[in-house]
Amino acid sequence: MSATEKLSVAALIGVILRRRINRTIDVKWLVENDAYAREIIKISREQKLEDLNEYADHLEKLTFGESKPNMAPAPAQSMEDTAKADIHEWLKETEPEVEEKEDDAVLDASKYIGGLR
Amino acid sequence: MNRGKNTLYRWILVAGIMFSATLPALAETSLTTTTGAVSVPVNPSTIAADPNAPAPAGGPSASPTDMSATPADTTMSPTPTVVAPVPAPPTAPTATFEVGFDKISSGDTAWMLTSTALVLLMTIPGLVLFYAGMVRKKNVLSTALQSFAICCVVTVLWVLIGYSLAFTPGSTPFLGSFDRVLLNGLSYIKATSQLSVNHIAPTIPESVFIMFQMTFAIITPALIVGAFAERMRFTAMLIFMSLWSVLVYAPVAHWVWEPSGLLASKGVLDFAGGTVVHINAGAAGLVCAYMLGPRTGFGKVPFIPYNLVYTLVGASLLWVGWFGFNAGSAVAADGRAGMAMLVTQIAAAVAALTWIGIEYFxxxxxxxxxFASGAVAGLVAITPASGFVNVNGALAIGLAAGIFCYWGAxxxxxxxxxxxxxDVFGIHGIGGLVGAILTGVFADKAISGLDANLMLQTVAAFGTLIYSAVMTLIILTVVNMFVGLRIDAEEEHDGLDLTQHAERVM
Incomplete structure (x- = not known):
């Protein structure tokens, strides 16, 4: 599994969700947390957008292996993972600007395809 | 990768045809240039080489615009006399020679020591930060380390053989001699109050001149690192850079800066290295990019730069260091160095504003x-012209650099x-070409006393580009045969920091 590829796909999903339905997501958390990934993949598919569907499939494949028609329930998380998720949720609630900054980074990411300048 | 190589061969073929088509022009031009009273040496260092001859321009005592030097003041600020002065050589020296301490200018020496430190600062940490900020997080350490490693390797090679090949007269105009291998003949003898100087810079100790030129030899291959960033095997990089430094940099430096060199003897103007450093590195970078092929995912996924603040800090260090690069190339603390510094600042600022103007449009x-790219583009383009052009020339070159380098990148x-x-070729290659060619347009005779020749400048610039490209291709092919140039796909995926150096940025 390619971490870079996963991050790239997650970034692209973030861009499309922001542009099409004005929804901001946490790309970094999307890569790190399986439960969050499941939810975002589900939301992405609900939009019935062809490109978004493709990226959702791709992310699912990178995160969970081969694509599954019916996603299995989230595996039980360790206490550490749960704690991390809780802290993150708390951060998102109390510090919305953090999410905003990450979103800006995602928006800019596409301009780095094929060159820096 | 094969497709890239095929494209590369096609470009080289086209360039070769163009170059051969301009050769008759070069022959004709060089003839007219050398039929004058003086076969004009070009490098600023060259100009300062001959304290006794009626030098056409430049140098501590000869610049028509140098208000700070009197006719008798060849040393700017003479050091206290320690021993009886050694008589000057009866004829213009064409090789290194020894002088008494009293012949050394403390002003020039102080400025050249400072310039040397400034130019080294351009590579470490200037270029290190400039490049490290632009690559992905997993390749930051590797990219930074490459420039640092090149600094160490080239230092040793310069002492071993590079200096001798570049800055001593050889039996042909293509290459210097082996007289100064391992710096043989370099001397500083306290007992007799004598030390060696290079014939190109007779008012500073040879040790300072060697160090100053060494910093140029260091930064040139370090510039190439940007072209093959994030995918070259570290050992292959070290071998390639070692060979390139000796087989490409040293000969080209000899052509352009040694008075008896191929291009210098024909009157080509290159004050601080537009041809030797920037065109040379740009061409090599382009060939490296073709030979190594694109990074995995290039053009499909974003390659997010690690930290562009590093890049701006690096660009700022480059800018400041460039005063040593350009004004230091006067090899004297004189009015011409001041002019070089002024036009350097102007061109950098104009090019930066031009670049962002286009970007905004x-x-x-x-x-x-x-902003950072535009400033560097302006600095690159003014490099060959810095000791030859006035303020108007700097404005024009800055403007052209902003436009052409933006297009190049x-x-x-x-x-x-x-x-x-x-974007090594886009900025250094194109910026170098713009600067070298426009030097032929904007060179002001009042500053240098020299006439520029546009055709000669153009042919020299493209000739250097082709030589560098072909030699780089050969060297890379050989290195590839023995150690392999590129890391494998898995290593590339994991990043050079981990796979090549077992370290990572947290």
Whole structure:
């Protein structure tokens, strides 16, 4: 599994969700947390957008292996993972600007395809 | 990768045809240049070489615009006399020679020591930061380390053989001699109050001149790192850079800066290294990009730069260091160095503003990377012209650099189809060409006393580009045969920091 590829796909999903339905997501958390990934993949598919569907499939494949028609329930998380998720949720609630900054980074990411300048 | 190589061979073929078509012009031009009273040496260092001859321009005592030096004041600020002065050589020296301490200018020496430190600062940490900020997080350490390692390797090679090949007269105009291998003949003898000087810079100790030129030899290959960033095997990089430094940099430096060199003897103007450093590195970078092929995912996924603040800090260090690069190339603390410093600042600022102006016009936004890139483009372009042009020339060259380098880093890059990761050719190659050619247009005789020849400048610039490209291709092919140039796909995926150095940025 390619971490870079996963991050790239997650970034692209973030861009499309922001542009099409004005929804901001946490790309970094999307890569790190399986439960969050499941939810975002589900939301992405609900939009019935062809490109978004493709990226959702791709992310699912990178995160969970081969694509599954019916996603299995989230595996039980360790206490550490749960704690991390809780802290993150708390951060998102109390510090919305953090999410905003990450979103800006995602928006800019596409301009780095094929060159820096 | 094969497709990239085929494209590369095609470009080299086209360039070769163009170059051969301009050769008759070069022969004719050089003839007219050398039929005058003086076969004009060009490098500023060269100009300062001959304290006794009626030098046409430049140098501590000869610049028509140098208000700080009196006719008798060849040393600017003479050091206290320790021993009886050694008589000057009866004829203009053409090789290194020894002088008494009293012949050394403390002013020139102080400025050249400072300039040397400034130019080294351009590589470590200037270029290190400039490049490290633009690559992905997993390749930051590797990219930074490459420039640092090149600094160490080239230092040793310069002492071993590079200096001798570049800055001693050889039996042919193509290459210097082996007289100064291992710095043989370098002397500083306290008992007799004598020390050696290079004939190109007779008012400073040879040790300082060697160090100053060494910093140029260091930064040139370090510039190439940006072209093959994020995918070259570290050992292959070290071998390639070692060979390139000796087989490409040293000969080209000899052609342009040694008075008896191929291009210097014909009157080509290159004050601080537009040809030797920037065109040379740009061409090599482009060939490296073709030979190594694009990074995995190039053009499909974003390669997000690690930290562009590093890049701006690096660009700022480059800018400041460039005063040593350009004004230091006067090899004297005189009015011409001051002019070089002034036009350097002007061109950098104009090019930066031009770049972001275009960027705003095309993309409706102004980026930090645009500002940094534009400034570096202006610095590159003014390099060959800095001791020859006036303020108007600097404004024009800055403007041209902003336009052409922006084109080089965007449209031309797409046209060439190479993954020149950090735009070495787009900025250094194109900026070097712009500067070298426009030196032929804007050189002001009042400053240098020299006439520029546009055709000669153009042929020299493209000739250097082709030589560098062909030699780089040969060297890379050989290195590839023995150690392999590129890391494998898995290593590339994991990043050079981990796979090549077992370290990572947290």
């Amino acid at each position: 095309i993309k409706s936004r102004i980026t930090m990377l645009g 965007t449209a031309l890059k797409r046209l060439l189809g190479a993954d020149d990761a950090l």
